[in-house]
Amino acid sequence: MLKDTVNDIHIQSERVMMTPAQLKALYPASDTVLDSVIASRKVISDIIHHRDPRLLVICGPCSIHDEKAALEYAKRLRDLQVAYQDSLYIVMRVYFEKPRTTVGWKGYVNDPHMDGTFDVETGLKRGRSLLLKIAEMGLPMASEALDPISPQYLAELFSWSAIGARTTESQTHRELASGLSMPVGFKNGTDGSLSTALNALQAAASGHSFMGINTLGQVAVIKTEGNPDGHVILRGGKEPNYSDKHVAECEALLDKAGVVPSLMIDCSHGNSNKDYSRQPIVADDVLAQISNGNRSIIGIMLESHINEGNQPSNQKPEDMDYGVSITDACINWKKTAELLAKAHAQMLSAIPDRQIAAV
């Protein structure tokens, strides 16, 4: 075949995929699962709007690469979710799509075999099947909305989403967030810029019209209503930004913009200086702020796995250590359980003071 010298000159190949509707038919969600997703999105919205005084905890591996380990982690987390439900609302990070600073493995959907074969359709199938298994345990799940097409395949099973530090400034992601069915947190920029997240929050609260796909896989103009459950996530940048001084600065900006004074602190990434072992230090500081009367902090994020640290992603799956992250380093299960037990105790004492009127 003659190579077209005008169009697609940098495209090597294309593969037509099954539609979102076909994937959903292959891996259908039961009414019980869908009801629990609806209920958990409502709880999270209530926390963001200060109608529920509990602390939202988005906790789990930096990325999913192994179904067995993900399910074992989910079972353990579900036990703590039930045990601490009076004080914490625990949601598992089930991150299938990874943004990269330059290049690297882009996640379970993009390359599920981790060998550069980019078997996206298998990634979506495995992803949806795993989400259903975790949802059936009754554990709500969180993701990063990175690819603008994949939500049609997977988003109905997520209760919370993040727009990441590398995409908060992107119009595509703001439009996407404006139409997502769950609450969305916007990270500050990788350089620490708060205005990036604040602008995103405001942009996504508005309705937009943009090109996307529908559930039948057809290209469509999507008209959205705007997402009323946006909030900022402080994740640090050139320096950490979780201290009371940084929180006060963010509160002042939210106040000036007339938006709901709700923010989450990511204890990892720039806030831990990318040293996973610092996450409990950040969490301690945040919990102390809450104990001292802070009202705007509605949640924390933790990168946690069964075993600590991380390992290279370019090994054969059989050579990989079980339950160890292949992207950012994570705290292990023991540290996670200790941290959540402490958070539970501190939030139980703080909750009576957090019973403030709806915003």
Ligand SMILES: O=C[C@H](O)[C@H](O)COP(=O)(O)O
């Ligand atoms: O949370 C994960 C990482 O911080 C993010 O995907 C960027 O990773 P990278 O800098 O290793 O590419």
Ligand SMILES: C=C(OP(=O)(O)O)C(=O)O
């Ligand atoms: C990529 C992530 O975070 P950030 O956008 O803050 O780097 C993440 O939470 O996985």
